[in-house]
Amino acid sequence: MHSSITVNWWALALRGVAALVLGILCFVLTGMALALLVILFAAYLLVDGVFALVAAFRGRSWFLGLEGLLGIVAGIVAFVLPGLTALVLALIIATWAILTGILEIYASFHLRKVIRNEWMLGLGGVLSIIFGLLMAIFPGAGLVTIIYLIGAYAILWGVMLLILALTLRGSRGVLMVTP
Secondary structure, eight states: OOOHHHHTHHHHHHHHHHHHHHHHHHHHTTTSOHHHHHHHHHHHHHHHHHHHHHHHHHHTOHHHHHHHHHHHHHHHHHHHOTTOOHHHHHHHHHHHHHHHHHHHHHHHHHHTTTOSOTHHHHHHHHHHHHHHHHHHHOTTSOHHHHHHHHHHHHHHHHHHHHHHHHHHHHTTTSOOOOO
């Protein structure tokens, strides 16, 4: 019997690839305007949110569904209000990252019953919270700094999601049994 999270490892892998693409684009297109940043990040939030919802519905996971909805709402706000200042954008990103991090840590505790190395998701949650706190504390640090922070966060998060996805894929036949 396979857990739905191990069967749907590919959804995590796609989220990881989307995060890596966002991160690389942030470093390559550093000189672009804030509007491009808003569009890139809004698109990432929507893609990440949709894949989180897919995984949530397939795995019947309310916390992953909530994470997906948070991402979609944040993405829509960023698309609808492109004239947001860097300060407001930083606070939206900070709020999203902190809430997502809390949900990821929560999810990692539940994965302990299903797979090994679930700590990667928990570590990703801690990374999300640290990123969110840095964005909230230093919102006026400048667009280049914000772009680099988003890029670094997205690359690290993407790598962690890909490692988790591969761990899930590899554990499909070796699940721990809980009473």
